[in-house]
Amino acid sequence: GAGVSQTPSNKVTEKGKYVELRCDPISGHTALYWYRQSLGQGPEFLIYFQGTGAADDSGLPNDRFFAVRPEGSVSTLKIQRTERGDSAVYLCASSLAGPPNTEAFFGQGTRLTVV
Amino acid sequence: GDSVTQMEGPVTLSEEAFLTINCTYTATGYPSLFWYVQYPGEGLQLLLKATKADDKGSNKGFEATYRKETTSFHLEKGSVQVSDSAVYFCALTSPNAGNMLTFGGGTRLMVKP
Numbered sequence: 001g002a003g004v005s006q007t008p009s010n011k012v013t014e015k016g017k018y019v020e021l022r023c024d025p026i027s028g029h030t031a032l033y034w035y036r037q038s039l040g041q042g043p044e045f046l047i048y049f050q051g052t053g054a055a056d057d058s059g060l061p062n063d064r065f066f067a068v069r070p071e072g073s074v075s076t077l078k079i080q081r082t083e084r085g086d087s088a089v090y091l092c093a094s095s096l097a098g099p100p101n102t103e104a105f106f107g108q109g110t111r112l113t114v115v
Numbered sequence: 116g117d118s119v120t121q122m123e124g125p126v127t128l129s130e131e132a133f134l135t136i137n138c139t140y141t142a143t144g145y146p147s148l149f150w151y152v153q154y155p156g157e158g159l160q161l162l163l164k165a166t167k168a169d170d171k172g173s174n175k176g177f178e179a180t181y182r183k184e185t186t187s188f189h190l191e192k193g194s195v196q197v198s199d200s201a202v203y204f205c206a207l208t209s210p211n212a213g214n215m216l217t218f219g220g221g222t223r224l225m226v227k228p
Contacts, residue, residue: 004158031214042119042204042218043159056215091159095214102214106151106159 002026004107006092012113013082021077021110025094032075033104034067035091043091049075050097082114117142121205121219128195128226136190136222138179138205146207148172148181148188149216153202162190162203195226 005024013019025032030051035043045059052072060066064082069075079086089111093104121138128134140146150162150172163172168183177192188205205219 033215035216040220042206042220043216045215045217048215059215093159093216103161103164104214104216105161108158 004092004094004105006090006107006110008110009108010111010113012115015082015084015114017082019079019082019112021079021090021112023075023077023092023094023107025073025075025092026105027073028096029094029105030072030097031095031102031104032069033093033095034075034077035093037089037091037109039088046077046090079112082112084114087112087114117146117207117209117217119205119207119217119219121203121222123220124202124223126222126224128224130197130226130228131194132226134190134192134195134199134224136203136205136224138188138190138219140186140188140205140207142186142207142209142217144210145183146209148179149206149208150177150179150188150190151204151206151218153204153221155201159204195224197226197228200224200226 032049034046037043048056049069064080067077089109091109093106095102095104118141147166149164151159152162163174165172165181171180202221206216
């Protein structure tokens with residue numbers, strides 16, 4: 001596809017369950033980012049991949065959150081033992097490797113609701 | 116750490132009115148500054164950017180000037196349209212913090228015909 005694709009678009013899960021959120025970046029983009037956007041707030045950084053490796057995971061809130069990008073393309077954000085406070089829209093973005101001001105392209109997000 | 120503060124919304128204007136959405140920032144070094152827009156039902160899109168002091172970013176009639184002395188990047192448009200109704204986010208990237216964006220809280224703009 002032409003843009004960043006995220007699946008599912010909506011996910012409802014019960015408290016304590018495990019969830020996986022998927023991101024397909026734009027082909028050829030080596031940089032990939034995950035952000036979390038709570039209702040009425042701006043997106044907050046979670047983790048940044050350059051290729052297959054996590055270059056910066058300082059935004060992950062705790063060890064229940066983990067993300068992988070095994071082949072340097074698709075990424076999966078994994079949340080264990082979900083809590084109601086994890087409810088938010090999870091955004092993925094990708095960009096070409098390059099200067100810090102390279103444009104990031106965002107997906108439409110996955111809306112996660114923990115009940 | 117880095118932070119971005121923007122005026123709270125919603126901002127409600129009539130069509131053809133002048134728009135200003137204020138944005139100020141705190142960052143170490145010399146950040147790049149961005150405005151992103153989120154139209155209803157769509158993902159975040161880059162609207163404009165400026166990478167050094169006194170640069171002016173512009174797109175679709177919107178403008179913002181990077182003011183280092185006031186640490187500001189206010190968004191302006193001379194004549195808004197109903198189709199400009201969206202949520203606008205001011206953001207920055209710092210040279211010492213990779214490519215990650217630090218966002219403000221967003222400002223909802225509603226333009227009435």
